[in-house]
Amino acid sequence: MKILAFGASSSKNSINKKLANYVASNVKNGEIEVLDLNDFEMPIYSQDKETEGGIPELATKFIKKISCADLLVISFAEHNGAYSSAYKNIFDWSSRATKKVYENKKVILLSTSPGPGGAKSVLSSAVTSMPFFGAQVVGSLSLPSFYENFDTATLKVTNAEFNQKLSEIIQKL
Secondary structure, eight states: OEEEEESOOOOOOOOHHHHHHHHTTTTTTOOHHHHHHHHGGGOOHHHHHHHHHHOOHHHHHHHHHHOOOSSEEEEEEEEEEEETTHHHHHHHHHHHSSOOOTTEEEEEEEEEETTTTTTTTHHHHHHHHHHGGOEEEEEEEEOSSHHHHTTTTTTTTTOOHHHHHHHHHHOOO
């Protein structure tokens, strides 16, 4: 199974990227590719820029990465209760190329933050909206208080409740 994992953040030390990679590594027999959204940086989407220059090749490359995967594992950073601008911009450009950005792929949606809220607001938005763009949401999880529930030395979640819920989601695959 080809698994595409990424943190929906442009942070070089993204805790969401670490969480997505951890979850992807728990899927048995998975071949994991971890994306860095910084590799897909494009001009801020506007209709004028699309009319002038068309869809950037990086948006097409992002969609191609998705099309080659069997499973997507995405962990969302929350910026003021919403998607990070880095993710939103990539998604906006990609959705101009194809409405079904997620190509009917199975998707595990995640979120985390240093605080006790675990970025639940953005996760809720993703769970609600992503099926309209072709995602088959298998399950979703939020990990609150990242640094209290994730061992950065071993790169593993130490929260037993999270790991139990993760196992239940993976069994659905």
